[in-house]
Amino acid sequence: KQEVTQIPAALSVPEGENLVLNCSFTDSAIYNLQWFRQDPGKGLTSLLLIQSSQREQTSGRLNASLDKSSGRSTLYIAASQPGDSATYLCAVGGFQKLVFGTGTRLLVSP
Amino acid sequence: EAEVAQSPRYKITEKSQAVAFWCDPISGHATLYWYRQILGQGPELLVQFQDESVVDDSQLPKDRFSAERLKGVDSTLKIQPAELGDSAMYLCASSLLGSQPQYFGPGTRLLVL
Numbered sequence: 001k002q003e004v005t006q007i008p009a010a011l012s013v014p015e016g017e018n019l020v021l022n023c024s025f026t027d028s029a030i031y032n033l034q035w036f037r038q039d040p041g042k043g044l045t046s047l048l049l050i051q052s053s054q055r056e057q058t059s060g061r062l063n064a065s066l067d068k069s070s071g072r073s074t075l076y077i078a079a080s081q082p083g084d085s086a087t088y089l090c091a092v093g094g095f096q097k098l099v100f101g102t103g104t105r106l107l108v109s110p
Numbered sequence: 111e112a113e114v115a116q117s118p119r120y121k122i123t124e125k126s127q128a129v130a131f132w133c134d135p136i137s138g139h140a141t142l143y144w145y146r147q148i149l150g151q152g153p154e155l156l157v158q159f160q161d162e163s164v165v166d167d168s169q170l171p172k173d174r175f176s177a178e179r180l181k182g183v184d185s186t187l188k189i190q191p192a193e194l195g196d197s198a199m200y201l202c203a204s205s206l207l208g209s210q211p212q213y214f215g216p217g218t219r220l221l222v223l
Contacts, residue, residue, distance in 0.1 A: 004152070032211075034211060034212070036214075041199075041219065042216060042217065043114075043116075043201055043214045043215050043216040043217045044153070044201065044203075044214040045214075046211060046212070046213065046214075049211045089152055089153075091152075096141070096158065096165060096166070097155060097158070097166065098143075098155070098212060100152030100153050100154070101152050102150070102151050102152050103151075103152055
């Protein structure tokens with residue numbers, strides 16, 4: 001059974017810092033990995049999708065990497081802003097199924 | 111931009127009552143998912159449809175939960191009777207195919223008193 005762990009559970013940084021969120025998974029037989037953002041009381045917004053054959057994906061200030069063999073993914077956020085404050089969820093895609101981690105709560109202070 | 115629609119956005123009910131949630135996926139998306147997200151946790155899959163057929167309902171508490179997607183488009187998730195432990199966010203998502211990116215709706219926040 002796939003298990004997804006996200007570290008740290010919470011992170012507080014001053015504005016402008018670069019930061020890294022970590023995601024690890026137990027079964028390397030995956031189709032893809034998705035990073036989502038969730039604002040309090042809201043639904044999920046897809047940030048980046050990495051297919052199993054890819055090593056990384058970039059969108060603006062976000063960069064996600066995938067190392068299937070070690071069961072790890074990282075989400076790098078450059079020059080963080082207060083508007084980046086949210087919960088970031090990692091989800092590992094198996095055949096027709098996503099398994100989510102518990103998320104990292106990020107607070108960026110002005 | 112096409113979005114997944116859900117209603118209602120909020121629902122407060124008393125235990126033992128029946129509740130129903132509605133989801134309209136992105137047009138053309140064959141796969142529809144219902145997730146439950148308890149506060150502080152990641153979403154957990156309740157049921158997955160491919161067109162009108164159930165693909166996976168292994169985590170759906172079938173004694174009280176039911177889901178349908180009669181015409182392979184929109185879907186309804188029902189709870190009867192609701193219990194205090196059902197208080198959570200219920201999220202609907204859709205994708206073109208099962209292995210493609212999933213797009214989520216805004217969710218329905220349920221509070222059972």
